[in-house]
Amino acid sequence: MTQRRAAWTAVPLALFTIGALALSGCSGSNAASPGDDADSILLERPAGSTNDKKVYDDVLAACEETTGVTIETQDVPYDGYLAKVLQQVSSKTMPDVLMLDNGDLPQIASSGALAPLSDFDIAVDGYADGVIEASSYDGDLYAVQPVANTIALFVNTDMLAAAGIDVPTTWDELKTAAAALSGDGRYGMAFSATATEEGTFQFLPFFWSNGGDETDIATEAGAEALQLWVDLVDSGSASESVLTWTQADVNDQFVAGDTAMMVNGPWQFPSLDEAGVPYEVVSLPAPQDGDEIISPLGGEVWTIPQTGNEAKMAAAASVVECLGSDESQMALASGRDLVPTNTELVDQFIAENPKMAGFAEQVPGLRARTAQLGADYTAASEGIYTAIQTALTGGADPLTALQQSAPNK
Structure with a gap:
């Protein structure tokens, strides 16, 4: 070759x-x-x-x-x-x-x-x-x-054990755990909300698992998922810097001990293992107990x-x-x-x-991002990550942000 x-x-x-x-x-x-x-x-x-x-x-x-x-x-x-x-x-x-x-x-x-x-x-x-x-x-x-790859929840097992926190399995548990793990320069939760497909990719499990649909992004179900991210940032459980962090940046925060939990993928294993971070990978929390988690392919x-x-x-x-x-x-x-x-x-x-x-x-x-929209998925993705940026910066409430950025609105 x-x-x-x-x-x-x-x-x-x-x-x-x-x-x-x-x-x-x-x-x-x-x-x-x-x-x-x-x-x-x-x-x-x-x-x-x-x-x-x-x-x-x-x-x-x-x-x-x-x-x-x-x-x-x-x-x-x-x-x-x-x-x-x-x-x-x-x-x-x-x-x-x-x-x-x-x-x-x-x-x-x-x-x-x-x-x-x-x-x-x-x-x-x-x-x-x-x-x-x-x-x-x-x-x-x-x-x-x-x-294939997808994303899941990485948790620092030592941090959760020291705080007496169980791995969260629902959105309410996630917010409670993230709040309890935050403080002294550390955030409980980290994710990538950047204004690119990377931000959409990280958001889709929350969006889809709550009934969101990329063919019509401006729904109550999608807004509830976005409200979860807004709540995490507004409460101080996640940094405002998630707006610019790539998945690699999120991993850097986790390796440095500056966040106790993160959304990320298996491509981070080598750096985590090299740094000796005590971690476990679990399914992303569901909206409610028993709900199916739908992640992107x-x-x-x-x-x-x-x-x-x-x-x-x-x-x-x-x-x-x-x-x-x-x-x-x-x-x-x-x-x-x-x-x-x-x-x-x-x-x-x-x-x-x-x-x-x-x-x-x-x-x-695993769900294909382009299964429903084909080439038009790109426009839907842009609408989603634009709404994320707007909502997390306080420019509009989640539903209004999604309505404003929806394709063909």
């Missing part, structure tokens, strides 16, 4: 609309692909951490052995990655295999840039329903998602662009299929602290990775 790095110039997303992409078309030769050899393909992905790269490179090397296809990788800086992909769609210079965030798939699929997996008879038996939904657009399956998907080179597309399909194999899923999940998306692997994975149980058990019920 060979490696090629590129520093692409980010192109403003405003320059590329779905309509323009559709008009440009996606057939023709693949200018980015390494030569005309059908057994050599170009795989494009956003640059990740050193560990992620090593784990994926090992899996890709195994897929080279399995498929007989030589894989050349091209790592593009994460910032501006989607803009670069949109530029490639417009200029008809797509790679042979393309990684996307599952939330971005509808936008690219709706342009006609991707080939449906049915063209290549790629099987996805056993995949969780939410994974299939996140990998589909307009009734067609366009991607394979080998591993995160992670990347692998797609086959419409390059016009049928032989290379067939080779690319064999690589994508290999990435979704049981062996690849287990290797990627174990190596990257993520979870396999084939529900038949969950029990084995938990047995081998017990610290991931709190996340792996959620896989069958």
Whole structure:
């Protein structure tokens, strides 16, 4: 497997609309692909951490052995990655295999840039329903998602024990526990409420679990969920800085001992373990005892662009299929602290990775963010994180904030 790095110039997303992409078309030769050899393909992905790269490179090397296809990788800086992909769609210079965030798939699929997996008879038996939904657009399956992530509640076990606090399982218990754990420069609770998809991603479990619906964000159910976050900040149980904290910033606060609980994902395990933080991962609190927790499905998907080179597309399909194999899923999940998306692997994975149980058990019920709205999810997400910002800064009450920022209000 060979490696090629590129520093692409980010192109403003405003320059590329779905309509323009559709008009440009996606057939023709693949200018980015390494030569005309059908057994050599170009795989494009956003640059990740050193560990992620090593784990994926090992899996890709195994897929080279399995498929007989030589894989050349091209790592593009994460910032501006989607803009670069949109530029490639417009200029008809797509790679042979393309990684996307599952939330971005509808936008690219709706342009006609991707080939449906049915063209290549790629099987996805056993995949969780939410994974299939996140990998589909307009009734067609366009991607394979080998591993997934979601979020849960991390608690500092020493802090809770010292305060005599049980792990909260409901919203009322969360507010009580967070208040009791706050003081002396420490906050009881931390989350990311930043004005990006990251803020929406963190809010969705509270929103969905209370009956919120992204097709109509301005409802009493959604407002009640947002009121919970407002109450935590207004009471001093959460810092006002949550408005700008990314999930990485939230983790930094937890590692430093400046918050006793946080909403975050399994990608934080390495830093927590290295710092020696005493922690436990549990399900996020429910609105009321017994309510179902609905969490968002995160992670990347692998797609086959419409390059016009049928032989290379067939080779690319064999690589994508290999990435979704049981062996690849287990290797990627174990190596990257993520979870396999084939529900038949969950029990084995938990047995081998017990610290991931709190996340792996959620896989069958994870919800795809784009399942209901497809490419229009982006507008709903923007409406949600805009309302969060407005409500947490006191600009409006939660329901009014959601009404003001709702798409097509």
